[in-house]
Amino acid sequence: MDSEAKAQARVGSVIDGRYQLTRLLGSGASGAVYDATHRYTNRRVALKLLHPELNDSREHVGRFLREVRAMSALTHPGVAAILDAGRTEEDVPYLVTEFLEGSDMAELMDDGPLAHPEVVDIGVQLLDALAAAHALNIVHRDVKPDNVFLVPRGTQTPQVKLLDFGVAKRLNTNSSVNLTAAGTTVGTPHYMSPEQARGDAVDHRSDLWSVGALLFHALSGEPPFDDPRTHRLLMRIATEAPPSLGALCPNVPIELVQIVDKALEVDVERRWQSAAEMANALALCGYTSFH
Incomplete structure (x- = not known):
């Protein structure tokens, strides 16, 4: 059995x-x-x-x-x-x-790209939850559509709930037990940051790359990288620059394209440096009540 x-x-x-x-x-x-x-x-x-x-x-x-x-x-x-x-x-x-009632982003995305305002609203709420985790030195390491749950709230936009901290990592701890060996890849391949794909050390900016990949997928209908062979997919993420969202989806507003493209920078120093910074940029797009 x-x-x-x-x-x-x-x-x-x-x-x-x-x-x-x-x-x-x-x-x-x-x-x-x-x-x-x-x-x-x-x-x-x-x-x-x-x-x-x-x-x-x-x-x-x-x-x-x-x-x-x-x-x-x-x-x-x-x-x-x-x-x-x-x-x-x-x-x-x-x-x-x-107990949560609703659906996850993966279910929503099965029907194709989501509307721009919906993606922005989900992104802002998700980043707000990540900001709280990062403030406690917790890196989620598995941000993906299946782990972003949407709970209906009547006439309001759905409440976003970030699920599954099973592979989360606490930074700056003095624990003598290392649960993830160096060189080990942890997470879900399509949404892994380049440093995750290489098995390198990660910090909170790895989660921001994953959010960028999730938003890219939600807006375009496909992830930034795809390959049926996991090892090839990880190699592409680790070594290639992702495509620009704007080149794939010219209908997406330029300010939203720039936010996603910045989140997907291979160089962590060129990415958004905090979840709050990225959330503020998204909110300023004008699609959400959070700005």
Whole structure:
């Protein structure tokens, strides 16, 4: 039985005597996320559980606990609120967050490019959440459409929630445990910065490249780089200058093109230097109520 089948088989079980798993929402390489209900308060929550077969893996357990700590440190409307964390009777770690209803950017982008105002609004909110993470020296390292969730708010624009801090890295820590070895690439290939693709050290500006790649994809309908072979894709990201958004999409306003192009600079010193700086530039495009 594979990991997803095992995850599905756990539906109906009770975790830590409190959380009943009612539905499998998704299963990834390291864990599964469930729609769950607290047995005593009847509150609906999302529960993320490490695949039990990975519980002996120092790397996977370390990453899971790092996500718990990163999310616990962050209190921001653009990050899913952590409600609880613990270990099952079998000593498998789990994480409980608020349950979100809506859709992720990947689903929206399946239908093609998004409208300019929508992209700008999402970008500003996403960067605001990243600014809060960066202020705590947390680099997300996996900003991608699947990890940007949109929660409807009636007549207002959707609330953006940044998900999955499973590969986040805390900078300037004195921990003796290094969970990511030098030369290791961590993240999702299409949205990896050049330094990530090379396996080099990263800082907060790596996340800004990923935001640039996400905005490029949302506006054009395709990522800056593409190749069916992962190693070739990583090599292209690491060594080639990305195409200009304006050359591909002449209908995109020049000020928006310049913002995205700057985010995608190979040289980190030529990129936006902070999430707040990039967010302010986006807000000044005039498409959003944030300016």
